[in-house]
Amino acid sequence: xxxxxxxxxxxxxxxxxxxxxxxxxxxxxxxxxxxxxxxxxxxxxxxxxxxxxxxxxxxxxxxxxxxxxxxxxxxxxxxxxxxxxxxxxxxxxxxxxxxxxxxxxxxxxxx
Amino acid sequence: xxxxxxxxxxxxxxxxxxxxxxxxxxxxxxxxxxxxxxxxxxxxxxxxxxxxxxxxxxxxxxxxxxxxxxxxxxxxxxxxxxxxxxxxxxxxxxxxxxxxxxxxxxxxxxxxxxxx
Numbered sequence: 001x002x003x004x005x006x007x008x009x010x011x012x013x014x015x016x017x018x019x020x021x022x023x024x025x026x027x028x029x030x031x032x033x034x035x036x037x038x039x040x041x042x043x044x045x046x047x048x049x050x051x052x053x054x055x056x057x058x059x060x061x062x063x064x065x066x067x068x069x070x071x072x073x074x075x076x077x078x079x080x081x082x083x084x085x086x087x088x089x090x091x092x093x094x095x096x097x098x099x100x101x102x103x104x105x106x107x108x109x110x111x
Numbered sequence: 112x113x114x115x116x117x118x119x120x121x122x123x124x125x126x127x128x129x130x131x132x133x134x135x136x137x138x139x140x141x142x143x144x145x146x147x148x149x150x151x152x153x154x155x156x157x158x159x160x161x162x163x164x165x166x167x168x169x170x171x172x173x174x175x176x177x178x179x180x181x182x183x184x185x186x187x188x189x190x191x192x193x194x195x196x197x198x199x200x201x202x203x204x205x206x207x208x209x210x211x212x213x214x215x216x217x218x219x220x221x222x223x224x225x226x227x
Contacts, residue, residue: 101154
């Protein structure tokens with residue numbers, strides 16, 4: 001069965017420090033992975049997806065199929081990055097699709 | 112603002128009761144998804160509708176049901192409510208035109224249900 005694991009519920013770093021939010025997945029098919037972010041008092045929104053291979057707000061994530069990981073990284077954290085981050089796996093059914101979410105990591109960037 | 116609206120924002124009700132949560136997708140989106148977020152189980156997919164038809168089903172209880180209407184808004188009905196049903200219920204929408212590509216899901220602000 002498909003599963004997404006985010007081992008850290010809480011992560012705290014100082015401004016300007018590198019940050020890495022870990023995500024591991026288990027899925028027998030070809031995975032499509034995403035990072036969603038929820039800032040305080042805002043709705044959940046897409047941050048980035050692995051197939052686009054782009055950097056959003058300085059964040060990048062590389063899919064490592066050998067290690068079944070999709071860690072989110074940023075070289076220099078900013079206070080405005082403080083938020084809840086969810087790693088998600090997309091399952092394509094024969095019709096329709098769904099997202100399987102990890103438990104989430106609350107990132108706090110301290111001044 | 113993603114354009115997805117959900118009503119009501121908050122709902123407090125008693126065990127055994129029935130409630131209806133409403134979701135209006137973004138203009139042009141044909142797919143609607145429902146998710147439940149609880150403290151002990153995180154964000155879990157419940158069900159997806161596409162253009163009025165059920166497309167995918169997750170861990171949705173038999174006491175729960177949903178539908179999507181011709182104007183594409185969706186309702187999630189929760190009946191015989193239990194304390195454990197207290198959670199944040201999110202609706203999301205997407206274009207979902209083909210099975211070969213996962214379209215971004217745009218989330219609503221959620222409905223917080225408290226069962227007492």
